[in-house]
Amino acid sequence: MITIKEVARHAGVSISTVSYVLSGKRSISEETKRRVEQSIAALGYHPNAGARALASNRSRVLGLVVPLRSDQNVPVVMQFVSSIVTSARDHDHDVLLLTKEAGPGEAHRVTAGSMADAIIVMDVESADPRVPELRTVDAPVVLLGVPDDHEGLSCVDLDFAAAGRRMVSHLADLGHRSIALIGSPPAVYERGTSYAARLLAGFQQETARRNMPVSVHSCAPGYDSVSACLDTVLHQDRGITGLVVHNEAVLGQLLLELRRRSLDVPRDLSVIALCPDDVAQSLPVPLTSISVPARELGAIAVQMVVTRITQDHAPEVRLLQPRLTERGSTAAR
Amino acid sequence: MITIKEVARHAGVSISTVSYVLSGKRSISEETKRRVEQSIAALGYHPNAGARALASNRSRVLGLVVPLRSDQNVPVVMQFVSSIVTSARDHDHDVLLLTKEAGPGEAHRVTAGSMADAIIVMDVESADPRVPELRTVDAPVVLLGVPDDHEGLSCVDLDFAAAGRRMVSHLADLGHRSIALIGSPPAVYERGTSYAARLLAGFQQETARRNMPVSVHSCAPGYDSVSACLDTVLHQDRGITGLVVHNEAVLGQLLLELRRRSLDVPRDLSVIALCPDDVAQSLPVPLTSISVPARELGAIAVQMVVTRITQDHAPEVRLLQPRLTERGSTAAR
DNA sequence: GCAACGAATCGAAGCGCTTCGATCGTGATT
DNA sequence: AATCACGATCGAAGCGCTTCGATTCGTTGC
Helix, strand or coil: CCCHHHHHHHHCCCHHHHHHHHHCCCCCCHHHHHHHHHHHHHHCCCCCHHHHHHHHCCCCEEEEEECCCCCCCHHHHHHHHHHHHHHHHHCCCEEEEEECCCCCCHHHHHHHCCCCCEEEECCCCCCCCHHHHHHCCCCCEEEECCCCCCCCCEEEEECHHHHHHHHHHHHHHCCCCCEEEEECCHHHHHCCCHHHHHHHHHHHHHHHHCCCCEEEEECCCCHHHHHHHHHHHHHHCCCCCEEEECCHHHHHHHHHHHHHCCCCCCCCCEEEEECCHHHHHHCCCCCEEECCCHHHHHHHHHHHHHHHHHCCCCCCEEEECCCEECCCCCCCC | CCCHHHHHHHHCCCHHHHHHHHHCCCCCCHHHHHHHHHHHHHHCCCCCHHHHHHHHCCCCEEEEEECCCCCCCHHHHHHHHHHHHHHHHHCCCEEEEEECCCCCCHHHHHHHCCCCCEEEECCCCCCCCCHHHHHCCCCCEEEECCCCCCCCCEEEEECHHHHHHHHHHHHHHCCCCCEEEEECCHHHHHCCCHHHHHHHHHHHHHHHHCCCCEEEEECCCCHHHHHHHHHHHHHHCCCCCEEEECCHHHHHHHHHHHHHCCCCCCCCCEEEEECCHHHHHHCCCCCEEECCCHHHHHHHHHHHHHHHHHCCCCCCEEEECCCEECCCCCCCC
16 A cells, blocks of 8 residues: 555655645645645555544545435436535545435444545425434535425425426416416325425415415326326316316326327416426427426536535525426416 | 544543544443543434444445436336445444546555445346456455356346246246246347346246246337237237236336237236336336345345454355245136 | 463553644834 | 755554454363
8 A cells, every 4th residue: 555655755745735635725836736646646656534534634535325225206306416516526525325215324424434534315294303413413514405494404405386486487477367286196295295285385376366266286206197187187177278287207208198098288388387398308309397406506506505614604494496498388378 | 623532531531532432443431431421412413423423433434326317217226225234334334436437546545545335236247347347446345237248257147047047937837838938128128238138047047947938038128119019929829828028117007008908917917027026016006026125135245244344254146036025916727 | 399271451552634833934113 | 065855755544343362261170
């Protein structure tokens, strides 16, 4: 193993000088810096992470709590993870994988043992049982998702309420007067997933403000359940001309089912969804949608948490404003 | 921060005694052990990972190279990751996330810097460009997937050739004489994904052995492409009575399309697939299938790599034998 | 009764790094 | 000419742990 000592000898300087070249915390002459860097390259030196962590009291590692249940939303989870790892590397940090299943205490274990300098928690729910414990973690914590009681914790998320309002406005501005929300599967609401509830709230708020009749439906995935749900929507409320869909898993089946009923999108029915852009694009009918900006959210979470490792910062909730992309699945009426 | 020193004082013993209680590397009297353990619990002591790594020259971390492109197979990737993290924890290790995209050199960086003691690489392809570099990594490496040239490297995978043969036998034993393989999207073959090629080889080998006519089709995902593919299969080769499908993404659409054409499974056509069990179960027609045993593969990979951290072991290729589960989508003819 | 032994424990020497003075020129300021 | 400030560098003191002798003491064997 090549150590800093050998680099120092090779470059003809002291150990501390090499360290300062690496960290840039003191000024070093150009000449010396060059020599040291050459030695580092020549010897193929990699600083020992353990020694560095021990001496500096910083591991340069972020703990990431990932939901590893095989959920509907796996691709989105992946996007988050990917963006977090990339951003972390940009900030010169690595990412340690913690599973939600492994239970709480994990966040505590890795921070208390200085394996990680901070924690990012994905997929946080309204009444997330992990929240109380996370408050006691003695390291910066950032949540992806906003629990009901987020006192003292930093959170990042899409503004789902705004997204709900925005989708209603979009349809209303096109002249639709009667619209329905096809929401997430019942299980999602029961789990108390905060984003589902917040979107619903935004949806109801905006429809109320505009005096529009509403109908809201929870829809489980599966070929038959979608069809049944559509029956209810279309028969229970005649005159529905617009569909707001917050349920990725069901989009494909929904569109096929509409086609089967000879209902044209957007001629007979306008459809707008909240889903990842690539999903919206690759459906049989490309959908006008609001996307979950996973990459941005991940990058922000990393940036927030890394900032808080070195500097004190008040807890903060950041809600990204929704962005709507038109793809022709909604039309004026 | 609570250190071993404080635990030692609290328990009235020396630092080394505490260390030996923790590691069990020397005998300690029951009485002392108990006192130390009580002190650890009372103080909430967590050993400092950096110090431990520095002194013992082992980080107790596994580097995991994950493909983070948003692929078809994301749920399977998740299953692997989940099982690897769980198994790693069972072996008292943590998992550091490395992305395939971040390029090679990452495996080298983390092992050279003693951030990780070993590397597991997921989603290895036939002519994987990372393989040569991985050979030079000075730490145990285990690949999930078998590259063409795996000289000197340990690999774990499903025996896809056996799976191909097995699916053919299953249909043949039921009396089917003319069957077709609906394979992965062209992109997968072009990428040289080794498992696709190996399954195809097994399929061809067994059909040849049994003198069965074969027809092989690559099928891209997408509602129209599936339909077109089915046209080719059913018209080009009349008399096809069995379908072997190695293409998760397409299964749902395929079954719907068959239903649309009033072809009953298994009455008119037997279908057998290679896909995760939960997919096979939740399709409109539950499919007889061979599953990718992600959990087992992950656990084996971890076990292999952890073993090799402390002991020398020759490189080894382990191929798991396929297991077939009947779900009634194949029938005698 | 004494050497020999093993179990239980301790002290101290690192592991490779960061960081805090301290030192030494050199040029600018008085 | 004496002083000061500053840039560049070095030496040494840890960071918290593991591990290798060394030490102590109660047993055992002869």
